[in-house]
Amino acid sequence: MSAFYPTMGLEIHAELLTKSKVFCTCSAEFGGTPNSRCCPVCSGMPGTLPVLNQKAVEYIIKAGYVMNCDISRFTKWDRKNYFYPDLPKAYQISQMPRPVCLSGNVKINVNGEEKVIRINRIHLEEDAGKLVHDDVNRISLADYNRCGIPLIEIVTEPDFHSSDEVIAFMEKVKLLLQYAGICDCKMEQGSIRCDVNISIAPKGSSELGTRTELKNLNSLKAISKAIEIEIERQQEVIESGEKVIQETRRFNEAAGETLAMRSKEDAHDYRYFPDPDIPPIIFTEEELEEIRNSIPELPEQRVERYVNSLGLKKADADIIVGDKRVCDFFDEASAAYDNPKAIANYIVGELTRRINLGEADMDALKFTGAEFARLVELLQTDKVSQSNAKIILGELIENGGSPDKIADAQDLWIKEDSDLLAKVVDEIIANNPKPVEQYKNGDQKVFGFFMGQANKALKGAASTKAIQDYLRKKLSE
Amino acid sequence: MAVDMKTIEHLCGLSKLSYDEKGMEKVMGEMGDIIDLMDEIKDFDLEYDDTKDGNEIRFSDTRQDVAEGSFAPEKLLANAENTDGCYVVPKVVE
Amino acid sequence: MDLTRAKIRDLRCALDEKKISAAELCGEYLKRIEEQDKKLLSYITVTKEKALFDAEKAQKLIDSGKSLPLTGIPLAVKDNICIDGVKTTCASKMLENFVPPYNATVIEKLNAEGYVLLGKASMDEFAMGGSTQTSAFAKTKNPYDTERVPGGSSGGSAAAVAASLAPAALGSDTGGSIRQPASFCGVTGIKPTYGRTSRYGLVAFASSLDQIGPIANDAHDCAIILNAICGHDRHDATSSKTAVPDFTEKLGLPVKGMKIALPKEFYSDAIDGDVKQSVLQAAKELEKQGAILTECSMPGLKYAIPAYYLIACAEAASNLSRFDGIKYGFRGEGRTYGELIVDSRNKGFGEEVKRRILLGNYALSSGYYDAYYKKALALKQEIIKEYNEIFDACDVILTPTAPTPAYKIGAQDNDPVKMYTADICTVTVNIAGLPGISTTCGYTENGLPIGMSVIGKRFDEQTVLQCADAFEQVFSPAAPKL
Structure with a gap:
């Protein structure tokens, strides 16, 4: 038994099933040839402005309700500033101090025991594009089709202590989002993604250890595996007298290891501030009630x-x-x-x-x-x-x-042809004097043998009941 | 004044800008003066309340979820170095 | 036809009465530009071919009797407003060859009226400055004295109108960028209420402050252009759904009984004596027409410069992050993504733009956010409150537009603090999102124009225009001699 106890929190990103993107009218469908679902807005042209999609807001409110969150009556959007080539504006529109949903909870069932996982917040943001790396020419190719697909980020409290709990939660959240009709939750297509914040501490310790963030977890299996591997790695680090460094680590499924990511190094100061292009939104009780009532x-x-x-x-x-x-x-x-x-x-x-x-x-x-x-x-x-x-x-x-x-x-119909039934069953009885004898002596088991023989010979031309009735009759004669 | 080399270097990192030694010297002086001017605001002691900006809109004023046509990729990429319908970036290490 | 300070409404008559064709009119302006603009450098790009093409199209509308107020009227457009297929540089090396694939909403609206584009007017780089001397391509001169600045950032637009190289122009105003150059160049410019015009297609400097507006020969022409460009836009969530009135409606109505407030902080020792005297004289003139002058106070003004620069630069730092050399604009060199961005930005941006990006990131960075950016937002609320209190007791506010008339080129070089504090008269109007117009109220001994600003309640451009127009009716402007 290990002397350490793991603690985990999740950040789940789920793409919403809207028809258009969150801040422009391009199609929000998955895929497409590169940059074919883009416009000046989502490709970050100078002078363009975001206009918020009502459906995306409706969907995050639904997500909040199905996870028992408080819905803010006043919500606003912020810019998260960092440079990365999949982010054409060099800021992601997200929410910082005023997310749509706060403090919820989700019940899960792990090995027959019920447990409550607390939700810290859910906020609405935009997805980034995709990069394809061309090692030969030492270039990366940027495709912005995914830029601006609406995403909700669900942030849990650090309430998980085993990979089983994480998996059970992910399964539950997937079901909730699918049934609420707001995300198709296809992990393999990336429409739901999960980052795991993970730390270990000596058993009985009331303080949490230094956490690392695991990324690139593309399936439930990968999540489970990455957690096990990272717990083991952190244990080895601590046991060798070193300290766990707070960093983002990428799971390499093929190699079965987690590796520190270099790309996010200078991205620690995101300089969040309210996005002046998107006015804050206020909800009325009636609007919220209507949305709540529309949840399937x-x-x-x-x-x-x-x-x-x-x-x-x-x-x-x-x-x-x-x-x-x-x-x-x-x-x-x-x-x-x-x-x-x-x-x-x-x-x-x-x-x-x-x-x-x-x-x-x-x-x-x-x-x-x-x-x-x-x-x-x-x-x-x-x-x-x-x-x-x-x-x-x-x-x-x-x-x-x-x-x-x-x-x-x-020709698979039951024929209800009594002559055919009689002919076939009579023949079976005639050919099997010994089992007939057994049956007559009270051995009920052989009845199954006759049924099997009859079914085989009749190839479904008579119903089970008809065969049973005729067999019983003949065998009792 | 209140702005040192380390701060300017940090700001350059956030801004994706850089200066040579002479330029650094100059911008440090200018930024020092500018920040002195900005520091006047520190005398003002009211708190900001983000719910009182009065610029909010109603939920019903947001955009209806209707997908419209996108742009031709070649039109969007016309101002960029591109290949295979994609923007070309020096290789990114993850 | 004499185009000197020609009014849009006079050109309208000439076109509709077939005294001149749209192509001839546009040809005359193009000729003037060709002859005169070498001295002024008010345009970055002159769109000659497109202008003649636009004019032919406009003529058809005129011939069929379907002309609208701006059909066939040639206009200059500030070079930070995107026009599909027309180079839009923001006067920056960064966008030297940038051709937008779409039209700004105001351009769509002007197109719908059948306007004629003469060209793209110079400006301070990314609208950051008050002199048009940070332009990478055309450091515009003041038509009244070519050794002086035309103001900025819409200095190209103002100089072009003053020198009759366009009857009117579009500018943009973030902290005075329409009003101050209008004042330096002796023309009239209005910044509408925030949300009155769509910002879609205006390359953003500071999104919560930017607003597009006209610069023209008088308030009446400004009203005609406002009629064309205002209104809610589904592409700009900050554009207002407030009904758009006919902005010419109150022009010519007497100002009798109109309450005009003069905030004492705007008439302090920081303002040139000449300027103060000229504005106060104009106030007296309005009083003579029956307006009621009152004194008032705006204590928050002393914090206005830092509040403005912190908000504007924070937003600018973020808005200008997208210029990385990848998607459009100047592409530097570099083996890695990081190197490429830094090189592109180092070489693409001018010094003033870089300083403002640094300042913006300073205000937003962790550890400084509360002391600077958040404090600036608190100031914004305070300034709005103070304006509201003043407007409880008056209809409009009258202030100088700038502390001085046009200054000598180079006078503010290497002195950003001096440059920033010169915006003191205009920035609060942007902070509070109010409409403000600058019109000429006098000339210095050297013949340099002096401007005064009329500031109104939110969405009350009509009263602002009415007041400026009332003064213009009794004032004789002097065109520059080139």
Whole structure:
């Protein structure tokens, strides 16, 4: 056991899902060919001025509410001054003394225990551009498409003491932002990013150690790994009699190490001051109330509703709500076929299994919730067998289409053909005198053997119930 | 007066400017005089209240979220050294 | 046609009555510029081709009977206002070859009226100065005495109007940059209320103080231009939604009963005797017309210079950070990004600009922010309060525009403190965001113009114009002899 105790705080940046950028009317979509989503404003031309996007303000207020923050009735914007080639104005418009949101909290669940993480503040700012480094020609290429995408920065109190807590918090925040409809939270695209402030101190010590800031954490796995590595590094530093230096360190996932960053060295004095181009904003209670009321149903409320109103098992509800895309899919399917329990069962049992196997991708499904619902309905109403339903699902994943047409094309319907059923089952009974004998002597287990044989031979042409009924009848003769 | 070489060097760092030795001498003298003039404000002893500027706008006065067309990259890059539709910067070490 | 001090409204008549075509008119001005501007250096760029093209377009509007007040009227524009496709240098080596890809909003508005651009007028580099001698390209001379400065920073605009090298011009005013050169050059210039005109496309010096406004031969012409350029702009969040009146509406109304306050601090020993006497005489003239003169006091004035320079330079330091040689403007040399920026800025900026950037960063840097920048903001609130109290009891305030008439070129070189304190009469108007007009109220023995300023309540340009116009009606200006 280590003699040190880690303490961490997070700075999370999340890009808001607005149509236009935060201070100009360029598209805020991800990507695009370099500098194709730019104008004189976001590329920092002389004489241009920022004009604040109302939606971005609405979204940060929503973020504040879902994280139980106080919303300031008076808020203003400041300039954070530093030179870097991805920042065309050489200042970032951000918020210092008067952020939109202050002092909130978020509940997380770590290994079955509930814990409250305090939020210090959430403020609205603009994203910077991107640099691509060309080592051969010793140049960097600046693309400003990302300049001016609205960002919220969520700053937590130093309430974390393990990487598990950090991951649980990140997962929770992602869900909250996704359900509130304000960020898509795609870490791999950088639409949500996390910097970790981390320090260690001897166990029992009431003082915090010197912290370092970890950057370039592009996945939950990277966050977890970087934290472990940095804790270890700080321990080694202290144990060797040295001191931890307050600095920004970049995580190099491939090398499995954190390295001090050079680029931010002279950037300590940001000379924040109120941006004279952006007037402060005052909110009325009515405006805030209207925004609060427009927040969609949040994860916890959804689970509650699914369990209490739709009769889902808590565990199933948790799985469905745990992925916004799956949850939206469930809602769409339930709207098409009013049997939420059966749909939930099939999503949790079949669809998520295939997603986990990598066979299906929630971001690129070839079928709709309604089509999926139709498949569940066919199964529930004995139109197709369990095994043929799986074949249809496979086809939907592969090529999409309508379940009915797939069943037609591949002859997967239950036929309710009693002559065929009788012929097949009679034959099985005739060919297996020994198991018949066992059954008659009270061995119920062999019934499963007959069912299996019959299913195999009938290829889904009869319903399970029809086979069961006929088998029972014949075996008792 | 109140401004020393170290302060000027710090300000040059923040300002991304530099002076040779002679220039430094000169600007130190000028900045000293200017800061003496600025120091007159220290006699004034009222506090600033940022909520009392009276220049705030209503939430409803902010811009509606509508994306409009962007500029042609070549038009934006016309005043810059550029390649592959990007601004060219000497290599940045992170 | 004699263009000496020709008024926009007279040119309007001449154009509409087809006494002269738009192309001929613009040609006459271009000819005057070619002949005379060598002595004055009021223009950085003369846009001859564009001017003739604009004039042809304007003529079509005139011919179809659809002319607006500025259709076919040639104007000069200060070189810190962006015009799509026209070099905009801010009189700095930094932007020597900068061609903006967009129009300032005021230019869009002038285009909508069918104005004709004569060229870009010189100025102090990035509008930082009061002499136009910090211009990297055209150190403009005063038309009344070419050994003297035209004032600044809109010195090119004021000199061009005074010498009839343009009937009117756009300037910008951050701490007196329209009013002071108007006063030095014997013309009329108004800084509108902060928020009255859009700043979009004006290369920022100090964003909370900058405002675009006209310089013309009289208050009436200023009003005509204001009518064209004012109003809310969706590209400038600080532009006001306050309704824009017809600025000519109150011109010619008697000033009988108008309460004019004279703050005693503006008539101290720091002001030249000549200047004081001339302004007070003008006050008497207005009194004769029925105005009521009152004395008042503005104790905050003694802190106005540091308050102004701290706010203006803090904002400027940040506004001018974007000039790094990467995206536009002068690109220096350097193996690294850091080296490239420093070299670009060292070589691109002049000395006064550098000093102000240093001062701004001093005021904002950690450890100094509260003592300087924040204190300056407190002062701003105090000055606004003092103005409000004065305006509780009066309609307009009358002050000198500058402590002295135009001084000799070189008189303030290497003395930034002297240069800064010379702004004492004008800066509080920017700090408080008020409208202020300067018009000529007399001449010195040497024939140098003296200006007085009329300051009004926020968004009350109409009364300010009315008062200046009332004085102009009884005053005979003397055009310079070149």
